[in-house]
Amino acid sequence: MRVCVYAGSADGANPDYAEVSTRAITEVVRRGADVVYGGGSLGLMGVLADAALAAGGEVTGVIPRFLDDREVGHTGVTDLRVVENMHERKMLMADLADAFLVLPGGIGTLEEVVEMLSWSQLGLHRKPVGLLDVDGFWGPLVALLDHMTAERFVSVDHRKLLVADPDPVALLDAMEAWEAPKLARRWLTSEDET
Template sequence: MKSLCVYCGSSAGASPVYADAARMLAKTMVDENISLVYGGGNVGLMGIIADEVLRLGGEATGVIPKALMDKEVGHVGLTHLHIVKDMHERKALMAELSHGFVAMPGGIGTLEELFEVFTWSQLGFHDKPIGLLNVNGFYDGLIGFLEHVIEERFLRREQASLLVHAAEPLDLVELLKTYRPQRYEKTFDRVTASKII
């Protein structure tokens, strides 16, 4: 585990616990000699975790589309900053540079990035660990919804287990470090419609 891609909000959120968790995740990563890969912004939780990694002497790599460089206030003090063409290139490069993924609290963009790498894992496109940092119960609703998806037979339990979660950064990083990938073949229910005469 040499690098983690962290998805998180461009806002700091409503509670200071989110910023505290970002700093604690940064410390845990630096202590474990794990470099940060993230969206390259200098605002919200994105800026907080990057600044803390750098302050503690770690490495932080940002990947940001040219169109968002000004909008998200691209972080110019990073170890490496990649300015790319679009969001597709951003997400592909972030995944390529990372040995695992963490979703901290964030908005729609964070969820979209999380579910994309989760889908890629389910389809066998990668075998890197994926974790939710469930700070302050932020992801309780999502975890409950995934249980509902399992019960309704749109997701198998073993596929859901590809996504791990913990409330504390140290616990989550330990889960990611000890994760052992397993292959779960995606199955399809084939329903044949009766011919209408």
């Protein structure tokens, strides 16, 4: 089992971001999962990699060459894979993962979670996507998705593709219990059902 973790390459303004993220990653490893992430050593990315390693987990980092060349790659992870571009990075991370956990982050983190939700809506994967809503950080995104659902741009079933919780244990419990909505499964081929 591998959990792909998306997170910011900055620490953020609130010390709770690092503290709660560390608790979440420690719990991921305690549950027997390894971590896949963007391969960076800075900000919450470095925090999550260090937390997983400290808890005894294996960590696979996936970083594009141009970022590794800037010496931001985490040299202490179990497996650091250098790819040619951001598209390869996102595809490999998604392929390696059984679930997606989203910590606080910036534009890149936002783009990654929205892309995984879009891929899930299209039936390209059936993996849970969870937001760790530390101190309400992801509240505006959750509110926007609820608004899009109320305005009928997102179906109720597609809205269920994302789970969010401020508590790491409760979030991971919800992700473990998650089942893909029937509407999302509709587009899967019979080969994907096996």
